[in-house]
Amino acid sequence: MSDDLISDQDYEALAAFRHAMRRFAAFSEMEAKASGLTPRQHQALLAIKGTPSAPNGLAISQIAEHLLIQHNSAVELVDRLAEAGLVRRQSDPADGRRILVTLTERSETVLRGLSAAHLRELRGIRSTLLALLRRF
Amino acid sequence: MSDDLISDQDYEALAAFRHAMRRFAAFSEMEAKASGLTPRQHQALLAIKGTPSAPNGLAISQIAEHLLIQHNSAVELVDRLAEAGLVRRQSDPADGRRILVTLTERSETVLRGLSAAHLRELRGIRSTLLALLRRF
DNA sequence: CGTATATATGTCGTATCACGATATATGTGG
DNA sequence: CCACATATATCGTGATACGACATATATACG
Numbered sequence: 001m002s003d004d005l006i007s008d009q010d011y012e013a014l015a016a017f018r019h020a021m022r023r024f025a026a027f028s029e030m031e032a033k034a035s036g037l038t039p040r041q042h043q044a045l046l047a048i049k050g051t052p053s054a055p056n057g058l059a060i061s062q063i064a065e066h067l068l069i070q071h072n073s074a075v076e077l078v079d080r081l082a083e084a085g086l087v088r089r090q091s092d093p094a095d096g097r098r099i100l101v102t103l104t105e106r107s108e109t110v111l112r113g114l115s116a117a118h119l120r121e122l123r124g125i126r127s128t129l130l131a132l133l134r135r136f
Numbered sequence: 137m138s139d140d141l142i143s144d145q146d147y148e149a150l151a152a153f154r155h156a157m158r159r160f161a162a163f164s165e166m167e168a169k170a171s172g173l174t175p176r177q178h179q180a181l182l183a184i185k186g187t188p189s190a191p192n193g194l195a196i197s198q199i200a201e202h203l204l205i206q207h208n209s210a211v212e213l214v215d216r217l218a219e220a221g222l223v224r225r226q227s228d229p230a231d232g233r234r235i236l237v238t239l240t241e242r243s244e245t246v247l248r249g250l251s252a253a254h255l256r257e258l259r260g261i262r263s264t265l266l267a268l269l270r271r272f
Numbered sequence: 273c274g275t276a277t278a279t280a281t282g283t284c285g286t287a288t289c290a291c292g293a294t295a296t297a298t299g300t301g302g
Numbered sequence: 303c304c305a306c307a308t309a310t311a312t313c314g315t316g317a318t319a320c321g322a323c324a325t326a327t328a329t330a331c332g
Binding site for chain 1: 142144148151152153157179202248252255258265272
Binding site: 069 | 288289290291292293297298299
């Protein structure tokens with residue numbers, strides 16, 4: 001483990017890349033918060049909206065997979081989203097165990113604004129991120 | 137706010153990009169945890185090591201800036217790192233208010249292993265990330 | 273000089289939330 | 303129709319980032 005050869009430039013590249021990712025994450029947190037969402041809630045909405053292969057909504061287990069969180073955490077996340085009126089739960093007619101989670105009009109609107117802001121931000125930092133990535 | 141024009145492809149690109157970032161973050165969490173670190177602790181160590189312009193260590197406020205967290209959170213983060221024997225606090229001879237945080241031998245070793253794993257991972261997902269970024 | 277102000281670090285109580293362990297419901301295969 | 307897998311739900315716990323506040327040091331400027 002201790003015979004890895006890591007140069008100072010490697011460390012610098014890693015630090016710079018993580019800093020850039022953290023900057024984007026912090027931007028996203030701010031935007032989400034300004035819209036009354038937590039980052040996780042935002043990502044859940046985006047996963048539902050951005051999965052065209054699932055037009056009837058995402059199952060809770062799919063949300064967990066997409067966000068790489070535990071299933072029970074996804075349940076709780078959906079609890080909070082539903083309580084805030086941002087998603088609806090509908091049981092899957094094809095499989096009674098599954099709950100399909102869909103957006104509401106309100107979350108569609110919120111997500112639209114958030115996505116516009118994120119697109120702007122990403123277009124602004126795109127070249128920086130590309131340059132940082134190419135250092136690896 | 138509600139007249140933003142966002143296409144389905146935009147949503148899909150955003151969701152895919154965030155999923156990739158989350159994947160990397162989850163990978164990093166796992167690796168850090170396997171080394172006995174939290175993600176924040178890892179990033180703090182990396183910031184200290186990867187800032188060549190500060191060879192005597194980073195001040196707590198600089199760590200806060202780099203990680204984009206509040207100053208008091210940085211203090212607490214350094215508390216936990218110091219307690220784990222992963223950093224040392226030294227007051228800055230040039231400014232008695234500042235505390236310079238430096239790595240220990242142990243954290244140098246841990247960070248070396250973590251960095252090697254992250255370099256491998258990043259080289260593996262680099263082309264994927266580049267492709268996702270170019271969609272914006 | 274000395275006082276006001278700014279900056280850096282530190283302390284403490286609080287709230288959030290992801291998790292592990294566990295429970296219940298539904299589907300599936302022999 | 304029974305064993306097992308899968309999906310969702312519940313609950314207690316721990317970790318930690320934060321806001322509000324406190325203290326120490328530096329700097330500006332009369």
